[in-house]
Amino acid sequence: MAIKSLNGAQVVIECLKREGVDTVFGYPGGSVIPIFDAILDSDIKLVLSRHEQGATHAADGYARVTGKTGVVLVTSGPGATNTLTGVYTAYMDSIPLVVFTGQTVTPSLGSDAFQESDISGMSFATVKHSFLVKDTNDLPRVIKEAFFIAHSGRQGPVLIDLPKDVTMKPCNAPFVDSVSLPGYNVPCKADLAAVEAAVLSIRNSKKPLILAGHGAAISGASRQVKELAEKLGAPVSSTLLGLGVFPVSSELSLGMTGMHGTVAANRAIHECDLLISIGARFDDRITAKLSEFAKQCTVVHIDIDPAEYGKVIVPKHFLNGNAKAVLEQLLPLIGRADSAEWLKQVAAWKKKFPLTYPKQGGLRVQHIVQTLYEATNGKAIVVSDVGQHQMWTAQFFPCNYAGQLLNSGGAGTMGYGLPASIGAALGNKTGFPVCAIVGDGGFQMTMCELATAHFNKLPIKIFVMDNHFLGMVRQWQDMFYDKRYSSVLMESNPDFVKVARAYDIEAFHISRNVDAERVIKKALEYNEGPVLIHCECEQEDNVFPMIPPGASVDDILIERPKETVEKPTGGT
Amino acid sequence: MYSQFPAHSISILVSNKPGALVRIALVFSRRGYNIDSLVVSPTMDNTVSRMNIVARGNPETLAQIIQQLEKLVDVIRAKDHTRQDVVEKELVLLKVKCKPEERTELLQICNHFRAQTIDMTETSMIIQITGSSEKIDALLSLCKKFEVVEFVRTGKIIMMRGENKT
Numbered sequence: 001m002a003i004k005s006l007n008g009a010q011v012v013i014e015c016l017k018r019e020g021v022d023t024v025f026g027y028p029g030g031s032v033i034p035i036f037d038a039i040l041d042s043d044i045k046l047v048l049s050r051h052e053q054g055a056t057h058a059a060d061g062y063a064r065v066t067g068k069t070g071v072v073l074v075t076s077g078p079g080a081t082n083t084l085t086g087v088y089t090a091y092m093d094s095i096p097l098v099v100f101t102g103q104t105v106t107p108s109l110g111s112d113a114f115q116e117s118d119i120s121g122m123s124f125a126t127v128k129h130s131f132l133v134k135d136t137n138d139l140p141r142v143i144k145e146a147f148f149i150a151h152s153g154r155q156g157p158v159l160i161d162l163p164k165d166v167t168m169k170p171c172n173a174p175f176v177d178s179v180s181l182p183g184y185n186v187p188c189k190a191d192l193a194a195v196e197a198a199v200l201s202i203r204n205s206k207k208p209l210i211l212a213g214h215g216a217a218i219s220g221a222s223r224q225v226k227e228l229a230e231k232l233g234a235p236v237s238s239t240l241l242g243l244g245v246f247p248v249s250s251e252l253s254l255g256m257t258g259m260h261g262t263v264a265a266n267r268a269i270h271e272c273d274l275l276i277s278i279g280a281r282f283d284d285r286i287t288a289k290l291s292e293f294a295k296q297c298t299v300v301h302i303d304i305d306p307a308e309y310g311k312v313i314v315p316k317h318f319l320n321g322n323a324k325a326v327l328e329q330l331l332p333l334i335g336r337a338d339s340a341e342w343l344k345q346v347a348a349w350k351k352k353f354p355l356t357y358p359k360q361g362g363l364r365v366q367h368i369v370q371t372l373y374e375a376t377n378g379k380a381i382v383v384s385d386v387g388q389h390q391m392w393t394a395q396f397f398p399c400n401y402a403g404q405l406l407n408s409g410g411a412g413t414m415g416y417g418l419p420a421s422i423g424a425a426l427g428n429k430t431g432f433p434v435c436a437i438v439g440d441g442g443f444q445m446t447m448c449e450l451a452t453a454h455f456n457k458l459p460i461k462i463f464v465m466d467n468h469f470l471g472m473v474r475q476w477q478d479m480f481y482d483k484r485y486s487s488v489l490m491e492s493n494p495d496f497v498k499v500a501r502a503y504d505i506e507a508f509h510i511s512r513n514v515d516a517e518r519v520i521k522k523a524l525e526y527n528e529g530p531v532l533i534h535c536e537c538e539q540e541d542n543v544f545p546m547i548p549p550g551a552s553v554d555d556i557l558i559e560r561p562k563e564t565v566e567k568p569t570g571g572t
Numbered sequence: 573m574y575s576q577f578p579a580h581s582i583s584i585l586v587s588n589k590p591g592a593l594v595r596i597a598l599v600f601s602r603r604g605y606n607i608d609s610l611v612v613s614p615t616m617d618n619t620v621s622r623m624n625i626v627a628r629g630n631p632e633t634l635a636q637i638i639q640q641l642e643k644l645v646d647v648i649r650a651k652d653h654t655r656q657d658v659v660e661k662e663l664v665l666l667k668v669k670c671k672p673e674e675r676t677e678l679l680q681i682c683n684h685f686r687a688q689t690i691d692m693t694e695t696s697m698i699i700q701i702t703g704s705s706e707k708i709d710a711l712l713s714l715c716k717k718f719e720v721v722e723f724v725r726t727g728k729i730i731m732m733r734g735e736n737k738t
Binding site for chain 2: 120121124125128129130132149181182183184305306307309310311
């Protein structure tokens with residue numbers, strides 16, 4: 001195509017097609033009308049959200065299930081600033097996004113023009129990279145670079161700010177097929193000497209433990225992690241975002257580790273002599289009290305991001321590279337560890353401290369999640385929001401596939417669940433149902449996206465776990481603040497069934513454990529569009545096990561202590 | 573609050589892109605570092621600039637800062653030269669009030685430090701001095717007995733000794 005015949009907006013669309021983009025999440029406005037006009041002449045599906053934050057979370061959910069880069073298109077000013085929570089969420093979890101924001105015309109930049117915001121400047125602290133395009137001829141190069149940066153190395157969001165005149169002028173530059181970024185390296189294999197040194201440590205281990213993180217999932221290293229665990233005879237624990245990389249149903253799996261992880265996983269980290277971390281970044285939710293974390297063991301830290309070296313802990317061996325590629329390097333060099341005793345010990349912990357919850361009382365989130373697992377035979381894509389229900393989902397929906405459980409891990413963004421499930425449903429090629437598990441608090445933050453789900457006839461099963469509380473904060477106030485509840489009661493919640501029906505969405509209500517199975521099956525059979533299941537749950541249920549923030553694994557609580565626990569010293 | 577920390581000399585090669593300076597500054601500010609001096613200058617390659625930064629903060633954080641700088645797409649290379657064999661220079665212009673009868677003493681001081689006078693009036697003098705930060709601090713200290721009107725320091729620039737590139 002003679003590029004000269006295209007204006008900037010048409011070049012943007014043509015570049016998207018060349019990047020293989022077929023779905024864009026967005027919301028129009030004055031400064032992006034030229035691009036919304038150009039998109040009409042393409043096959044690209046524009047999914048209109050009801051809020052720009054929703055569009056960004058949807059693109060994030062889409063990216064997580066497809067492995068592709070999620071694309072967002074919004075207008076300038078408030079349209080652009082509304083994406084920032086979504087961009088930050090993607091940044092914290094290393095999700096590839098390219099976010100196009102409109103901007104006022106270049107002569108007005110910096111003049112406080114209508115709906116002008118310095119969005120590229122605002123984004124600096126929370127993007128992998130950002131661009132402000134001031135010349136139409138830069139568009140093909142910038143878009144090529146943006147997609148390359150977003151999807152390579154440690155993935156992340158990239159923002160492109162597009163002044164309106166840039167998208168209206170003709171483009172005289174050719175399309176480009178390659179990038180030249182002298183300061184940007186993409187690690188693949190690790191340094192061979194470092195790998196060999198790590199192998200020596202691995203060979204000496206009698207109590208090895210694998211920690212599978214999100215990096216293992218993103219690089220598609222499930223097979224390699226399994227091979228490593230079996231070859232070495234090592235149990236596997238996961239971070240929240242690493243769940244599913246290694247099947248939780250496997251005998252060697254210890255499940256999730258960290259604040260609300262299993263006793264076995266946390267004990268194992270505390271007593272192993274070798275910790276092989278694969279694409280995890282030692283977040284404070286994982287380490288608990290840092291001064292006592294992994295002090296007794298040799299740490300082999302595999303990460304694609306060289307800046308992760310020593311950020312939280314200084315490992316004996318740092319293998320910088322793509323998790324899958326590095327494991328391929330390691331696997332031929334290692335043999336079985338003399339770990340029989342260790343495996344026995346770990347199995348005993350697993351048996352002694354299974355994940356459990358009280359069976360008496362009202363409807364429990366745990367019960368719904370477990371019933372959903374059984375009804376789907378574990379074959380579902382589960383998108384959770386943030387809070388207690390998120391932890392219960394991680395605990396009671398044992399993931400067996402990477403990418404099965406989507407949630408905002410690093411950022412903990414309430415309101416993520418519903419819009420992300422929309423993106424997940426649009427990108428879902430597995431044939432599994434997409435289930436959104438959200439709390440009554442987070443759901444109300446982005447509830448407007450019900451319209452998006454309904455309009456696109458997406459068969460999402462939306463479970464609203466309604467305990468009339470901001471449960472996680474309430475749990476902390478209950479345990480650490482003498483039960484002085486402050487602003488956690490969700491008074492005047494709407495009737496969620498009526499809310500759904502107002503959007504012409506099918507809805508059910510349950511409030512007893514005995515009804516869960518029947519209604520979940522009914523919801524799973526309904527595929528004309530979204531279905532909302534309003535679950536009125538036990539109001540003051542707490543998530544256990546729990547390591548209070550700043551405490552160590554020795555302080556792990558498996559039930560609510562009778563007395564108030566000392567206020568946590570850790571951060572959030 | 574920052575004077576308790578040692579000063580670190582960092583040199584950065586960076587692509588000439590808008591916003592690069594802000595991104596670099598954010599890496600320091602987010603980790604509680606204070607930038608003492610910052611010199612941005614062209615290099616032999618007109619697409620690339622050199623930054624020399626002197627900053628103070630917790631030494632344990634410095635390695636992280638260098639790693640995070642390297643991670644920025646626009647940064648080609650970042651290096652900490654703090655205890656390396658480097659040439660460090662700074663240029664200072666110093667304006668001093670100086671009556672004719674004080675001139676001789678001031679000129680003697682200048683002579684000793686190989687400083688030059690580049691402007692002289694009946695009542696004032698501008699002195700130019702180049703050298704290490706320590707030498708400049710010594711001159712400034714000796715000039716305290718005169719009335720110093722103002723001074724401007726360029727900030728430190730650094731170059732590795734020998735054949736190696738900075």
